[in-house]
Amino acid sequence: MSAFSRRQFLRSAGALAALGAVPVFLGRALAASPTSSGKTLVLVFLRGGADGLSIVAPVGDPAYRAARPTLALAPPGKDGGALRLDDVFALHPALSPLLPLWGDGTLGIVHAAGLPGATRSHFDAQDFCESGTPGLKSTADGWLNRAVQRASGPDGAFRVVAVQPTLPRMLVGDAPAVAMSSLGQFRLPGGPGGSSAFDALYAQAVDTALRTTGLETFEALREAGSAKLAQLPPDNGATYGNAPIARRLQDVSRLIRAGVGLQVAVTDMGGWDTHVGEGTEKGQLASRLSELGGALAAFARDLGNRWADTRVVVMTEFGRTARENGNRGTDHGTASVMLVLGGGVRGGRVVGGYRGLGRSELFEERDLAIGTDVRSVLWEAVRGQLALRDASRVFPGFSPGSPVLG
Amino acid sequence: MLNPISMHHALPALALLLGCATASPGTGPLAPSGASPRVSEPLNLPPVSWSSEEKAVHVLNRLAYGPSPADLQQVEEMGPGAWIAWQLQPGDIDDGAVEKRLADFPSLSMSTAELVAHYPRAKKVAEAKGISLEGKSPEALRTQLAGVIEPFQLPRQVGAELVAARLIRASASRRQFQEQLVDFWFNHFNVSADKGAVRWMVSPYEREAIRQHLFGSFRELLGAVAHHPAMLFYLDNWTSTREDLSLPKKGRMGLNENYGRELLELHTLGVDGGYTQQDVREVARCFTGWGIRKPNEDGSFEFHPRAHDTGPKRVLGVDIPAGGGIEDGERVLDLLATHPSTARFIARKLAQKFVMDAPPPALVERVAQVFLRTRGDLTATYRALFESPEFWSDAARAAKVKTPLEFTVSAVRALGGTTAGDVPMVQALNRMGQPLYRAQPPTGWAEVSQPWVNPGALVARIDFGLKLASGRLTGTEVPLPAVDGDPDEVVDRTARAILHRPLGDQTRATVLAALGASEVMPDGERRRLDGAKLVGLLLGAPEFQNQ
DSSP: OOHHHHHHHHHHHHHHHHHTTOOTHHHHHTTSOSOOOOOEEEEEEETTOOOHHHHEEOTTOHHHHHHOTTTOOOOTTSTTOOEEOSSSOEEOGGGGGGHHHHHTTOEEEEEEEEOSSOOOOHHHHHHHHHHSOTTOTTOOSOHHHHHHHTSOOOOOTTSEEEESSSOOGGGOSSSOOEEESOSTTOOOTTGGGGGHHHHHHHHTOSSHHHHHHHHHHHHHHHHHHHHTGGGOOOSTTOOOOSOHHHHHHHHHHHHHHTTSOOOEEEEEEOOOOOSSOOOSSSSHHHHHHHHHHHHHHHHHHHHGGGGGGEEEEEEESOOBBSSOOTTSSOOBOSOEEEEEEETTOOOSSEESOOOOSSGGGSBTTTBOOOSEEHHHHHHHHHHHHHOOOOHHHHSTTOOOOSOSOO | OOOOOOGGGHHHHHHHHHOOSSOOOSOOTTOOOSOOOOOOSOOOOOOOOOOHHHHHHHHHHHHSSSOOHHHHHHHHHHOHHHHHHHHTOGGGSOOHHHHHHHTTOGGGGOOHHHHHHHSOOHHHHHHHTTOOOTTOOHHHHHHHHHTTSOGGGSTHHHHHHHHHHHHHHHHHOSOHHHHHHHHHHHHHTOOOTTSGGGGGTHHHIIIIIIGGGSSSBHHHHHHHHHHOHHHHHHTTGGGOOOTTOEETTTEEOOOOOHHHHHIIIIIISOTTSSOOHHHHHHHHHHTTTEEEESTTTTOEEEEOGGGSOOSOEEETTEEEOTTOTTHHHHHHHHHHHTOHHHHHHHHHHHHHHHTOSSOOHHHHHHHHHHHHHTTSBHHHHHHHHHTSTTTTSGGGTTOSBOOHHHHHHHHHHHTTOEEOOOHHHHHHHHHTTOOTTOOOSTTOSOSSSGGGOSHHHHHHHHHHHHHHHTTOSTTEEOOOOOOOSOHHHHHHHHHHHHHSSOOOHHHHHHHHHHTTTTOBOTTSOBOOOOHHHHHHHHHHSHHHHBO
């Protein structure tokens, strides 16, 4: 039975409840315990293969400058130089908004993270990052959906949300999840009452995928309408700006601050496939990082004391070649960097097992070799935020080693 | 032989069916074209127990953008086998009415060089006029530039006309299958207008590389795409050179794997098609020098011998001797175009698009064999698909969720309406997750349903149906059905015309209740139904999301 049809089966109890005008979430409450930690996990996926070696540059590695004659960042202290983190690593200057978080220990960095069995295909690499089963294409559901299924959590329609137009692969599965471009566009004319006829039509739908999605949709519409979520202004003087990633994180913040029971949020950001003209302290990559850094900093500020209950993981499908290519860009590689932010992170350090860019240290003589399995970092995040114990249920066949960021 | 179809018969039939309450302006999809279809070799269809209407609806749901009243009647009159054969020869189909409408869009027939000249970058115009942009804030820049250039000369006009043309063709073209193929093959060979100079290349790309080669051999299509500057730019091949090249202005150049990899993974063999990282590099070496003449001014294909890696190469175990020049790339395309992995990959993707999300392996294999036997004859491959018992199986009927493009256009067609494809329609597609010509990754949009079914997209679909029916979608108009008579009958009749299946009792009751049909006026008269609301409910209903 596919993940989607199993979910439809599980939710058919909910469908019957809807017909009898019983709140839909009662159907779900049977499966989940009512306790809720109030913690939230936010996953930001950088699509296209973000260049970890420029995001957190190993300026202390002598091989770095040699591998990147035109792309290496200027050393810390120089004009437009990278921002010193430790003896080896420096942060891309466009990420300067994140320095305060590094300083207060709520930003930790995992370098040389990747999945075994490296594939340099965007499609396959994203698929494996999201299924959580590298090398195994037949996995029907996503790792984060499996994690949610095994967690207890609140019974709201907004327990699991993707702020992007389509549901990401990692959230596909039995646990209900809402995908929306933005809170502002998530409404129907006529207010909450305007949707009641459609609510009934979808409850009767023969197509089970549509019926299931309909249930989730109308429940979420009612909640969003009654909480006036889309209008919630930022707190603590946070300013998000207009970048798409900023608007999306602002919506995540609204869901957290409105207390509608958000447990997992996912969003993504494109534009990381820097084959040509990647740039250094300015340019293509710098623009994306500036949007990302500004958005994350505003998000942290906006959340105020809820930041302590939030964990953000920023990941990508693969890193890029150690050496720059013939176009002042980089091609598809293997290991990259992960950023882990929020309360409970023992940050202010770069961990992960970075080996170096010398010829003998590289994977297949071209890519940064993997020092940490991406799943270790993801597992640490869901274990903490969703209070899970058994990693093998989320990542079959994988046993996490020692803690990465604690 | 078939009787000539008279389109004049279709119009009164439609009027009876829907009792047009508002007239649709201009030339709609129902306009008589004059020429009657010539048909050769109707398809040999497997026996199936469906009614004539059911067959026609299925064919129009898959090969067209849903049934319009006129096309439905035409398929029923011709028979599905003859209609499909006719659609496989679009040159025989007079599409003059649509072509006349498209004449309003000058950019559609321009070359990249002409597009760059007619729709220049605003910055370039400012520079030419001697306006300094130094040190200005982005806002000040925008205001200043707005005064320099007319809105209809802005580069975004190129994209706007292309999207509008796609929507007009999808909704009104009589070459419906051709339009579905444009959707399929553009998506298969995706480029994004958002990437730099592609903006001025994407319209010529669709016209020259995609539309010209939909019914010929796969090798010709693949070759046209490989040569096209839009693809060369989008996947960076124009900048890829032999490893040791050094240019006076640009400095050291070298190999870029982007196109080589996607050519193997996405365009031909598929990710499991049996190639290695070494093959990716070797293919990239073969294509070095395949470039673009002045991408920001001229934008035509140009081979640069100096950038080409002249050494010997080995691709998929086949030696490509040194010194082949531009022919290296052609050799690679020859190898790939007729490779069994390519046959299977293309057959499976076509079956996903036109039959079902998880096509039976037997179907994929059968279609792949036709592809191989005919050395990639696309028309023969399509034929095999539509003659298959799997296409005509109950499991295939209404088994696919419409993409946003299919949903919006099929809504317009279902009511015999028209669209000019302007901003509100485009915004609706964006909200549903399908901004046309702007899919960023080389994978394009998914051919399966799952990514299109989620709460945000569902809300956007329902909202679209309500807006369309109530006439609030500027530039897109649909005639509303007559609502006189018994409410139960009105609902049944309208549902039949839009959904092509009877309503369940419960669904009918829900619709009637939502329309307030049970309320009785003081004089005993029942409330007149709100036609717009009725249509909005049906377009947003789950039954209309499937095809």
